[in-house]
Amino acid sequence: MLKLARAIAVHVAAAFWAANSAAAVDLTALELRWLHGAAPVLAYAREQRLPLDVVVQPQPTPGASPLALGFVGGRCKLVLSMRGNPEAQAVLDRIEPAMMNATLELMAAHELGHCRRYLDGAWTTLPSRFVAEPPVDVPPEQREAYRQMRAVRREEGFGDLVGLAWVQAHHPQHYARLHAWLLAERSTSRRVGTHHDTLAWLRLAGSGFEVVRSSIFGAASTLWTEGLLADD
Secondary structure, eight states: OOOOOGGGOEEEOTTTTSHHHHHHTTOOHHHHHHHHHHHHHHHHHHHTTOOEEEEEOOSOOTTSOSEEEEEETTEEEEEEOOTTOHHHHHHHHTSOGGGHHHHHHHHHHHHHHHHHHHHTTOTTOOOTTOOOOOOTTSOGGGHHHHHHHHHHHHHHHHHHHHHHHHHHHHOGGGHHHHHHHHHHHHHHSSOTTSTTOOHHHHHHTTTOOSOOTTOHHHHHHHHHHHHHHHTO
16 A cells, blocks of 8 residues: 655556557656556446546656555545656566566556455454454563554555456456466565565465456455454
């Protein structure tokens, strides 16, 4: 999740992927590549009437996540932070060329999962039968930070499952490879036990989802609830 500074954001129309609108907002080639890959997911969001805006940060953003989600005034903001940010190209360099568009769709769908949770008023909340209490060995001064970390991790797990549900629905032939890619990303680039340690959910999704139907969010929700037990 990204907190937005309104003064440094440039809003892009929903039809940004059309050549004329893309040129009008003077996007960089790197931003256009990411947006081209995410276009099917954004078209789906529009079909579902999700209040989603695309935001491009015009100032250098080194160290920021290239793609993130904010929530302002009841609307989701898909934020591109790519200028002066080497990680934006580095992410693309780590993706197999043949998997590029499908992988970018997965990442965009992950952020759409965050959007859905915000719109549902469910961000960082748990189903009623679950209790998010830190283990007894967590020192008192660290307990609140631990709760917050676990809450964000649960949301990252949901986002990962939405991304994979999208892949199963739209690129089933690539599901095994993209699941393995995401598992490797979460295993090697993130420390175990931190915000992006979503392995409890990724392991459950190894063989895919029983039912996707028309809702990638519903498909993700079932496995997400299962994973809450494994994440305890």
